Amino acid sequence: MIAIGAGTVACSGAHGTLQGEGADAEQADRARHHYDRPAYLLFTGEGEPAGYDLLLQAARNSDIILFGELHNEPIAHWLRLELARDLHADTTRQLVIGMEMFEADQQVLLDEYLDGIIRRQNFEQEARLWGNYATDYRPLVAFARESGIPVIATNIPRRYASLVYHQGPDSLDRLSAGARNWIGPLPIPVDLELPGYKRIHEAAMHHGGAYLAHSQASKDATMAHFILKQHEESRPRPVRTLHANGTYHSDNYEGIYWYLRHYRFQGSIMTVSTSRQADLPKPGHPLPDDHELPGRADFLLMVPERMTRTH
Numbered sequence: 001m002i003a004i005g006a007g008t009v010a011c012s013g014a015h016g017t018l019q020g021e022g023a024d025a026e027q028a029d030r031a032r033h034h035y036d037r038p039a040y041l042l043f044t045g046e047g048e049p050a051g052y053d054l055l056l057q058a059a060r061n062s063d064i065i066l067f068g069e070l071h072n073e074p075i076a077h078w079l080r081l082e083l084a085r086d087l088h089a090d091t092t093r094q095l096v097i098g099m100e101m102f103e104a105d106q107q108v109l110l111d112e113y114l115d116g117i118i119r120r121q122n123f124e125q126e127a128r129l130w131g132n133y134a135t136d137y138r139p140l141v142a143f144a145r146e147s148g149i150p151v152i153a154t155n156i157p158r159r160y161a162s163l164v165y166h167q168g169p170d171s172l173d174r175l176s177a178g179a180r181n182w183i184g185p186l187p188i189p190v191d192l193e194l195p196g197y198k199r200i201h202e203a204a205m206h207h208g209g210a211y212l213a214h215s216q217a218s219k220d221a222t223m224a225h226f227i228l229k230q231h232e233e234s235r236p237r238p239v240r241t242l243h244a245n246g247t248y249h250s251d252n253y254e255g256i257y258w259y260l261r262h263y264r265f266q267g268s269i270m271t272v273s274t275s276r277q278a279d280l281p282k283p284g285h286p287l288p289d290d291h292e293l294p295g296r297a298d299f300l301l302m303v304p305e306r307m308t309r310t311h
Helices: 025-035 052-060 074-089 104-114 120-126 132-147 156-167 169-174 195-205 212-234 255-261
Strands: 001-005 007-012 018-019 041-045 064-069 096-103 152-153 239-247 269-277 299-304
Touching: 007 041, 041 052, 041 132, 052 212, 052 239, 052 269, 074 096, 074 132, 074 156, 074 239, 074 299, 096 104, 096 132, 096 212, 104 120, 104 132, 104 152, 152 212, 156 169, 156 212, 169 212, 195 212, 212 255, 255 269
Parallel strands: 064 239, 064 269, 096 152, 096 239, 269 299
Antiparallel strands: 001 007, 007 018, 041 299
């Protein structure tokens, strides 16, 4: 029931009664958020609530942004595209976009498309695209093409990651000098005591995958290598790299982040980690002290588990 009187609004129902000007603010807040269905919430790495403005400000102050996504999560793809648009508008540095979704031996093809030399049809026929490219990555590539933003294919060719998985890291030594141009510097160090690699290694050993962690490391090291290569080739002009990768490639400051530091990158690195949650916390409130996510990244992007997925 809604009754309108002289300066007083009374709403009564399943959530109690709120009396207009004298309504209890906390009760009104609870009632309002009960009906809200936020598409996402952002938190700092410490679990404090954050808004997009804080994310953008931190990104502007960073040399490299590792935007960890869940590959079929539309909110992460959309938010990263918005971030790319706003970073491109900041003319203090050139924006570079790096993408796990393209392998290093595809760089020539990617450049030909971005430079308008070949048609989209030819590019997409030959580029070994991911199944969700059209919905999730084409908008970012299209924006880069329209805006003159370089896009770097950072990942190791999958045939070489497969080679490591089946025959071990020493198998990369048999590659030609030309093929080695598409991977990180050899030998690729792998620290199996890093929690992420340790979990992968221990789980894979029970299924005959002795080199799964090494294969994962070959991807992380190669992505870090090509991010840094772009930075070095851009000197003295400063650049800012926004890198799209699966969240497991940069969570807990491991993976790509670890290799960037291993290769002695001294600049600032910001990380974002995307996760799905059965129940999002109440907007505007910090995460509970016992929540598992704080410490995973500099910014935590939380999406409802029921969010529609792209594939």
